Amino acid sequence: MVNFKGVDILDGAQFSREEIEHILAVTAEFDNRLKTEHKVALADGYLMGALFFEPSTRTRLSFEAAMHRLGGDVIGFADAGATSAKKGESLSDTIRSVDQYVDLIAMRHPQVGAARVAAEAAEAVVLNGGDGAGQHPTQALLDLYTIRTERGGIDGKTVVLCGDLKHGRTVHAGVELYKHYGCRLVFVAPDQLRMPDEITASLKSHGVVVEETTNLEHALADADVFYMTRIQKERFADPAEYERLKGSYILNRELIERVNPGVTILHPLPRVDEIATDVDDLSGAAYFRQMRNGVTTRMALIALVLGLL
Numbered sequence: 001m002v003n004f005k006g007v008d009i010l011d012g013a014q015f016s017r018e019e020i021e022h023i024l025a026v027t028a029e030f031d032n033r034l035k036t037e038h039k040v041a042l043a044d045g046y047l048m049g050a051l052f053f054e055p056s057t058r059t060r061l062s063f064e065a066a067m068h069r070l071g072g073d074v075i076g077f078a079d080a081g082a083t084s085a086k087k088g089e090s091l092s093d094t095i096r097s098v099d100q101y102v103d104l105i106a107m108r109h110p111q112v113g114a115a116r117v118a119a120e121a122a123e124a125v126v127l128n129g130g131d132g133a134g135q136h137p138t139q140a141l142l143d144l145y146t147i148r149t150e151r152g153g154i155d156g157k158t159v160v161l162c163g164d165l166k167h168g169r170t171v172h173a174g175v176e177l178y179k180h181y182g183c184r185l186v187f188v189a190p191d192q193l194r195m196p197d198e199i200t201a202s203l204k205s206h207g208v209v210v211e212e213t214t215n216l217e218h219a220l221a222d223a224d225v226f227y228m229t230r231i232q233k234e235r236f237a238d239p240a241e242y243e244r245l246k247g248s249y250i251l252n253r254e255l256i257e258r259v260n261p262g263v264t265i266l267h268p269l270p271r272v273d274e275i276a277t278d279v280d281d282l283s284g285a286a287y288f289r290q291m292r293n294g295v296t297t298r299m300a301l302i303a304l305v306l307g308l309l
Contacts (some may be wrong), residue, residue, distance in 0.1 A: 002019050002022040003016060004019075004023075004301075004305050005304070005306070005307030006125060006305065006307070006308075007125065007305055008115075008125055008126045008127075008305075009125075009126070009127045009128060009138060009301055010083075010116055010126070010128045010135065011128070011135040011137055011176070012136045012137050012172070012173035012174060012175070012177050014175030015137075015177065015180075016180070017064055017181075018182040020141070020144065020177060022183065022232075022304075023141055023285070023297070023300055023301065024141075024144065024145050024148065026300035026304060026309060027141075027142075027145050027296050027297045027299070028145075028295070028296075029304075030069075030296040030299045030300055031296045034069065034295075034296060038069075039069055039070075039071055040299070041068060041070070041071030042073070042308040042309070043067065043070035043071050043072030043302065043303065043308060044071040044072065045072070046067075046070075046104070047065045047072065047073050047074070047075065047101065047102045047105065048063070048064075048072060048073070048074050048075075048076075048102060048105070048106060049075055049076050049098045049101065049104070049105045049106070049107075049124070050067075050074050050075070050076030050077075050078075050106050050107075051076050051077065051094075051095075051098060051106070051108075051109075052076065052077065052079075052107070052108045052129070053082075053085065053107070053110060054108045054110045054130065055078075055109060056108050056129065056130070057269075057270065058269055058294060059129045059136075059138070059294070060078055060106075060108070060129070060269075061110060062294035062298055063106040063127070063129060063298050065295045066294075066295050066296075066298035066299040066302055069295065069299055070299055070303060070308075071303060072302075075101065075102065076106075076139055084097075089122075091109070091111075091114060091117055091122075092117060092121040093121075095107075095117070095118045095121040095122050098122075098124075099121070099122040099123055099124050101123055101305065102124055103129070104124050104125040104127065104306060105118060105124050105126045105127065106298075107126060107127070107128065107129055108130045108131075109131050109132065110132045110234075111131060111132050112131055112132040112133055112134035113131060113134060114132070115131045115134075116131075118295070124304040125306070127298075127301060131169065132169070132253070133167040133169055133172075134169050134172065135168045135172055135173045136268075137173045138294075138297065138301060139173065139174075139268055139294070140170060140172045140174040140176070141177070141199045141301070142290065142293045142294045142297035142298075143170065143174055143227070143266060143268070144174070144177050144178075144291050145278055146178035146266060146286060146290040146293050147159075147183050147225055147264070147290065149293070150264045150286050150289070151225065154181040154249065155181045155182055155183075156181070156182050156183065157183050157184075157224040158183070158224045159178055159183050159184070159185055159187065159221050159223070159225045159226045159227060160185075160187075160188060160218065160219045160220065160222075160223040160225065160226045160227060161174070161186070161187055161188070161195070161225065161229070162188040162189065162216060162229065162249055163188075163189065163193070163228055163229035163230060163231060163249060163274060164189070164229050164230065164231045165187055165194060165195040165196075165229070166189070166192070166193045166194060166195070166196060167193070168232070170268040171195070171227065171229060172199060173196075175199060175203055175208075178208075178257065179203055179206050179208045181244075183208070184209045184211075185203065185208060185209065185210050185211070186210075186211045186219045186222070186223070187200070187210065187211070187212045187213070188213055188216055188219045189212075189214070190214065191214070192246065193231070193248075195212070198304060213229045217259055220259075220260050220263065221260055223260060223263050224263070224264060225264045225265075226251070226260075226263050226264070226265050226266070227266045228265065228267045228271075228274050228275055229267065229268065229274075230244045230270065230271070230272050230274055231248065246272070246273075247273065249274060250273060250274055250275075250276065251265065251274065251275045251279055252275075252276040252279060253276065253279050255281075256282060256284075261282075261284075262284065263284050264286050265279065265282070265284050265285050265286060265287065266287055266290050267287040267290070268290075269287060269291060271287075292299065
């Protein structure tokens, strides 16, 4: 029996396949209900703190939309400069303060490990909405749900992860889920932005088939799912290095139609120039549908960690 009540959602590695399947099943239930209902009022009277110390569009708004769709309420901030952190307050003290007001916390922070610090400080449940270049487990779960809905299943799929794999918290969390489904993983990145060696080694030790390449076209040809990520300017200490690498890989319509017209294309967004806009109306361009799935996935997680299901 899977029970998530009171469980912090901090990284992709914390889940078993049984737990992932339960989350996906609840997500599908909410997905179906929202087709005929505007609200599924399970969280009436509950309050979520949305603490975004780092810029966010989709993650913050989908967490807030999820809580409102569940009938709950939200307080929080989207500018750390407007909080007491600017006065020198520690993250731990900020979390202890917010903990006095809310039933759960959804948080994004630029420092790796910040979500775990928050979970240790709070009695409320913490949902990690991204901790620097660390983890983004709720995004990884909605990505997995999107793969299932777009491809009809997950097991045995070839998933290509392309772009900034060194700093990509969405892919760091995602590979921890794909390993439960026998997926073949292909990493496409410049040498400077390769998937961290410790992650690749861990995957291989679990029997995951991993290929690393710098050849986008070769990887695209074999992909069931092509997961593109942007080169993350904010993670570079040297702006010149970013400028040199930012256009490393670009997907456009001509390339996709020539090499693999049946591929499913995902992107956690925002994009810069790594997916041309002429891709957007291809049937396999799923990134805006992927974004929509963020609401129902986060509804599922909120309901489960609050013990409402």
